[in-house]
């Protein structure tokens with residue numbers, strides 16, 4: 001079996017490559033290290049590309065920009081993959097405003113290039129698209145919340161198990177990144193619904209894992225751990241540091257792709273994050289790092305919040321678990337942080 005993975009040198013893409021390579025698949029990775037041009041040297045992903053080339057038998061790297069429409073068609077035609085995982089993206093909420101064309105051309109148009117090439121070559125190939133909870137814009141901030149000692153929490157029983165896919169993506173502030181990801185998400189759904197192709201969108205919460213080139217603007221837990229272990233100042237933006245994110249380890253996420261490939265549907269969307277099993281506020285994350293690494297962290301909690309930042313977001317995973325009952329989460333937030341700390345060789 002052949003798998004085409006876009007964004008193969010990134011956090012999620014690289015985990016996908018490793019997972020499916022272990023299952024004996026031939027892996028074709030597509031990445032042009034665009035992360036370094038989005039975020040500078042700290043975002044450089046060449047180390048991860050080299051790791052894959054060194055460690056994975058049958059891994060082939062393709063240096064291709066997904067904005068290159070003809071190049072994408074030629075590659076899919078040449079490789080003829082049995083499945084596609086699309087993770088290449090400009091992934092930062094905050095960065096998008098400075099680079100609106102790069103953001104939209106990568107996230108929206110790049111996704112269209114891949115879908116259309118896939119349709120022209122083989123409509124039966126399952127296509128998993130990494131979408132984001134930012135498609136809901138800042139609408140989650142309209143949920144009634146109560147302030148607890150270390151976090152905000154829902155104050156409306158409808159959200160006891162988190163936010164479902166029924167939540168509206170309309171009429172809220174998304175950031176340009178959220179808007180370009182909405183365009184991609186709806187296009188992936190449309191190729192499923194209109195053309196009957198086996199596509200699905202996974203709307204990620206905070207995704208993390210050992211292979212993240214974490215930077216301040218993207219990669220929350222990875223950056224938080226790295227910054228604090230190196231003794232650099234870590235700034236928390238707004239909401240008293242009590243904003244809640246749900247954290248999913250890349251290993252658990254990749255298992256959800258595998259479940260989809262075994263039983264693909266058309267045009268589905270799923271919220272996919274740590275859910276009730278794995279979430280934390282920022283100050284809870286800092287407390288955990290202090291405890292596990294036995295360090296003391298200087299906290300700078302700024303009044304100003306990030307534009308459109310979620311105050312409380314927990315993915316409701318009921319739909320995915322119902323469709324794919326074999327999917328299980330191995331990691332919770334504490335286990336993720338322990339692994340990130342041990343990987344920093346502290």
Ligand SMILES: NC(=O)c1ccc[n+]([C@@H]2O[C@H](COP(=O)([O-])OP(=O)(O)OC[C@H]3O[C@@H](n4cnc5c(N)ncnc54)[C@H](O)[C@@H]3O)[C@@H](O)[C@H]2O)c1
Pocket residue numbers: 006007008009010011012013030031032033034035036045064065066067086087088089090091106110130131132133203204205206207208212213219220
């Ligand atoms: N990490 C998270 O917390 C998170 C949360 C929700 C959704 N997502 C989504 O998951 C996907 C993967 O995220 P990630 O954290 O692995 O990001 P990442 O930045 O670590 O990886 C993305 C990879 O895509 C590559 N890339 C970017 N533009 C490209 C282009 N034009 N052509 C070819 N390659 C290109 C980059 O070089 C990078 O290696 C993205 O779609 C992101 O929006 C991530």
